[in-house]
Amino acid sequence: MRSADLVTPEDFDRLDEIIRTTQPGAGAPSRFTVWIRCKDGSRRCILGRVTAAWQGPVMITYLTMTDITESTEREQALRDRLAELQQILT
Numbered sequence: 001m002r003s004a005d006l007v008t009p010e011d012f013d014r015l016d017e018i019i020r021t022t023q024p025g026a027g028a029p030s031r032f033t034v035w036i037r038c039k040d041g042s043r044r045c046i047l048g049r050v051t052a053a054w055q056g057p058v059m060i061t062y063l064t065m066t067d068i069t070e071s072t073e074r075e076q077a078l079r080d081r082l083a084e085l086q087q088i089l090t
Contacts, residue, residue, distance in 0.1 A: 005037075006036040006037060006038075007034055007035075007036055007037075011034045011035075014032070014034075015032060015034065015048070018030050018032055018050055019050055019061060019063065022050045022051065022052045022061060023052055024052045024053050024054050024059060026051075026052070029049040029050055029051040029064075030049070030050040030051075031047070031048065031049055031050075032047075032048045032050075033045065033046070033047050033048070033068070033072075034046055034048065043069075044067055044069045045067070045068050045069045045072040045073075046065050046066070046067060046068070047065070047066045047068045048063060048064065048065045048066075049063070049064045049065075050062070050063055050064075051064075
């Protein structure tokens with residue numbers, strides 16, 4: 001499975017743009033959140049951070065990814081419940 005198969009084409013293009021435009025010394029890392037499809041068919045929400053640094057004449061790009069699926073799903077459940085409660089109250 002290629003990395004391009006993990007995300008939608010739109011997300012892949014967006015991530016590619018973030019990675020290509022991240023420059024060394026930019027301060028805070030560039031961040032993105034994306035849902036990916038795993039080999040087993042499950043979906044996971046990934047928080048990514050992109051930084052770049054010069055190593056001699058070569059620019060190195062670092063990508064750090066964190067699985068935030070559980071917290072994202074809990075936040076969505078809370079938002080859904082809040083919407084239900086607001087609908088009851090109105």
